[in-house]
Amino acid sequence: MPYDLKELAAISGQPGLYRLVRPARHGVLVESLDAKATRSLAPASNKVSLLSEIGIYAQDSDETVSLSDVFDRIHQHYEATLPVSAKSPETELSGFLAEVMPEYDRQRVYTSDIKKLVSWYGIVSQHVPYAAAAEAEPTTDEPLSTGGVIGEIDEAPTPSGNPEVTK
Template sequence: MPYDLKELAAISGMPGLHRLLRPAHHGVLVESLAERPVRTLAPAKNKVSLLSEISIYTEDPDVTVPLTEVFERIHQQHGPTLPVSAKSGESELSSFLAEIIPDYDRERVYQSDIKKLVTWYSLVSQHRPYQEAQEAASEPESALTNPEAPATAEPTADEPLSTGGIISELDPEPTPTGDPEVTQTGAKKSRKEAE
């Protein structure tokens, strides 16, 4: 997920987007997503809509597109700047969303929803870093990802042991009681015995 939307929310009665910080006695402590963030208390009576839980309706009533995926599609096609704004005309906004989600439901997704989407994307792209997906080439290859890689040999006696290693003969005998508190030199004294 390139944009992390988990802690971002739209709050009724409060303009813009906010980052949720922590619950408070009479609401939620939030920080505005702005050039100069301001912390404030969102009252409990205000509706908090987490961006990570918002989806766009499609023509298939059983399928919705999560906002995180919509943001990813927008970023792939347009980058951080959009060709439209919340003040663009209805036809421009509709064609913009149709470019991103060709099968979006034109009856259930209103112009006000598209304006919110454009505004939210602009805010998030300005104030949150886009995280590039890690490429598989940057990860070291293993025998699981590369079948041509040689199989790992068993460790030698001087190598540290792993769960697949061989226990050397020099290792001490296990304690007879199986109690981890007992060492080779005898039982540990409890705090009461030591005093």
Template sequence: MPYDLKEIAAISGMPGLYRLVRPTRAGVIVETLDERATRSVASARNKVSLLHEISIYTEDLDQTVPLTEVFDRIQQHYGADFPFTNKSDDRDLTKFMETIIPDYDRERVYMSDIKKLVTWYRLVSATLPYLAEEEATEEAPAEEAEAKTEKKAGTKASKATADDALSTAGVISSATETDEPTNPEAATEATAKSRGKKKSE
């Protein structure tokens, strides 16, 4: 996944994009997707639309293009030099859309949608890291290997702890069996009893 959009959302009544932080009783705490990362609370009445669940209509009624894939196409085509904004000429934005999704549905995808797409992409590309597919493929096995190593290390640590406990069982004396009792009064009482026993003998 080039751009991780799982926690990125558009919220009704609130401009821009937001990163979901954590839920609250009143709604959800979010932070703006910019350098300031300003936090606020989106109430339960606000509609939260996760970007990774949004798709673009195509001429095929049964086919849509996920926003994650659209962003990937834009990145691959324009790289870091993305020239469009929501104030670009409509004709240029139409050509841009035709380049990225040649078969997009002209009737159901409005110019306002294209401008929103451009605005969202600029925010995401300026804030989130882009991970190429080959890099993602390379990192996945590495993460799995690291997880296995940590799990194996944890198993060894647990086994070592268990072995230590078994190796000392019945060997290390309890406090009451040591030569130097930790309770002075108990030691005095034990000495007195011992002397009394010797006298009676």
């Protein structure tokens, strides 16, 4: 995935996004994704939602598209500069998401969800590096497996057949 969202979370009752630092006795120690990068404790009573586990509903009722895939699509279309903001009108926001993800479910994805998506993408694109997807096919002539290659390099067997036996 181009954006690594494994350690990023949204915390109920707190604005912005956070990087998970480590578990603590009464919650999770987090670091804000902003210029200050302040550390605080997210108590166990708050809901912590990992971005890597969030998806956008697709028109197929059983399907969702992961947030990292949606972020990748946004990056492919716009890079870091979005044509909309969280304060844009509803028609602009829904048009933006329809352009990036035409298969999104217009009944189950609300305007507030699109506003969150736009806001989160802005934060992630500023504070998390974008890693281009690796090529599907290898570019070198090296074998993908060592099957057969190791056997060609084997040394002469020891007299007893056991390489650990020395005379």
